[in-house]
Amino acid sequence: MTTKTFNFLQRVKNLRNEMSKKNIFVSLVWDPDNQYYLSGFRAISYTRPILLFVYEDKLEYIIPALEELHAKEKSLADIHHVYYEQNNYIGKQVTYHHHFQEIIQSWPKNVKVGLEKSIVPASVYDDLLKIGAEVVSIDQDLINLRAIKDENEMKWLEEAGWLSDVAITESLKNVQAGISELEFDAIGDYKLLNVAAEKYPNTVVGYENWTCSGIERSVMPHLYSGTRKFQNGDVVIHSRQVWVNGYRAENERTFFIGTPNNEQRYLFDLAIEAQRVGIEMIKPGVLAKDVDIASFEVFAKAGYGDYVNHRIGHGLGLSEHEEPYLRFDNDLILQEGMVYTIEPGVYVPGIGGFRHSDTVILTKNGCKTITNYPRLADDLIFS
Numbered sequence: 001m002t003t004k005t006f007n008f009l010q011r012v013k014n015l016r017n018e019m020s021k022k023n024i025f026v027s028l029v030w031d032p033d034n035q036y037y038l039s040g041f042r043a044i045s046y047t048r049p050i051l052l053f054v055y056e057d058k059l060e061y062i063i064p065a066l067e068e069l070h071a072k073e074k075s076l077a078d079i080h081h082v083y084y085e086q087n088n089y090i091g092k093q094v095t096y097h098h099h100f101q102e103i104i105q106s107w108p109k110n111v112k113v114g115l116e117k118s119i120v121p122a123s124v125y126d127d128l129l130k131i132g133a134e135v136v137s138i139d140q141d142l143i144n145l146r147a148i149k150d151e152n153e154m155k156w157l158e159e160a161g162w163l164s165d166v167a168i169t170e171s172l173k174n175v176q177a178g179i180s181e182l183e184f185d186a187i188g189d190y191k192l193l194n195v196a197a198e199k200y201p202n203t204v205v206g207y208e209n210w211t212c213s214g215i216e217r218s219v220m221p222h223l224y225s226g227t228r229k230f231q232n233g234d235v236v237i238h239s240r241q242v243w244v245n246g247y248r249a250e251n252e253r254t255f256f257i258g259t260p261n262n263e264q265r266y267l268f269d270l271a272i273e274a275q276r277v278g279i280e281m282i283k284p285g286v287l288a289k290d291v292d293i294a295s296f297e298v299f300a301k302a303g304y305g306d307y308v309n310h311r312i313g314h315g316l317g318l319s320e321h322e323e324p325y326l327r328f329d330n331d332l333i334l335q336e337g338m339v340y341t342i343e344p345g346v347y348v349p350g351i352g353g354f355r356h357s358d359t360v361i362l363t364k365n366g367c368k369t370i371t372n373y374p375r376l377a378d379d380l381i382f383s
Contacts, residue, residue, distance in 0.1 A: 027114030161370030235352030
């Protein structure tokens with residue numbers, strides 16, 4: 001991926017505009033997804049700390065030597081401060097902290113620093129206070145910038161949604177009692193990777209998934225896939241996220257192996273109705289909380305409100321879950337270009353868990369669903 005894919009320069013400009021309003025001298029960006037959003041560089045691992053500094057007129061990285069070539073190829077940064085971890089470099093900077101101290105000591109006195117207060121290490125915060133810096137939060141500024149997707153972001157989100165449908169379709173073509181959750185996942189994974197390699201040359205494509213099969217596991221729907229084998233009578237929740245050029249779509253389906261009993265079929269249909277209400281309601285101008293509340297009321301009116309244990313959905317883009325959320329207490333006014341999962345669920349011990357998740361992009365007058373595998377029970381019962 002090159003910096004031509006997304007307008008990183010405009011993103012940096014947008015952040016600088018927010019910094020100017022608050023008289024911020026420099027913003028220190030710690031979160032890897034925020035760093036990528038602004039600079040175009042993403043590492044595989046961040047166990048070796050990576051720091052991005054956004055000034056009015058330049059970008060600077062502190063990076064480990066392991067990432068030096070990669071960062072210089074991909075990032076928009078003007079300066080890369082490299083630290084080393086081999087004994088032949090003794091006498092040079094061997095931790096990020098060496099560079100960090102040199103940089104902050106060079107700043108003017110009483111400088112105002114923008115910081116992701118919700119995630120930055122306490123030690124970094126303390127170091128800034130020690131030099132007399134005034135620390136202000138840029139958390140919400142970054143959330144607001146990332147929440148509204150542009151045309152390029154939406155293009156890759158739609159491609160990710162299409163690929164997730166390819167994978168789920170292939171797995172469900174082959175579902176049967178006797179195969180394990182991992183085997184079920186792998187069938188779709190293999191198809192996804194082959195299609196991605198053919199259709200998207202020189203493109204970063206990734207995925208994650210899990211399958212919770214059986215009545216007991218489906219009521220705990222955030223479990224890793226395991227070696228448990230599907231059995232007749234199972235309720236199964238299968239979840240996938242696929243990303244293309246960093247942008248993720250989420251696609252989840254509940255299905256049955258064998259004919260469900262009456263209460264299972266009722267709860268499945270109830271979850272479908274709750275999702276339908278959410279998808280029809282979500283649009284620009286609506287409050288985030290109202291989408292969640294309207295969907296919850298479907299379960300509550302049916303007497304199952306006590307078996308709902310999560311919000312209807314979360315923002316989606318570069319991160320697996322990202323703000324702003326569709327929660328009962330969020331007064332945010334939704335806007336065109338926001339992206340959300342719509343995934344109401346109900347989990348009844350002894351009966352099973354029931355949840356579909358689809359990814360939607362808010363349009364001028366409503367929303368566009370970018371994950372489209374069939375949702376109704378007749379398409380999701382397998383003998």
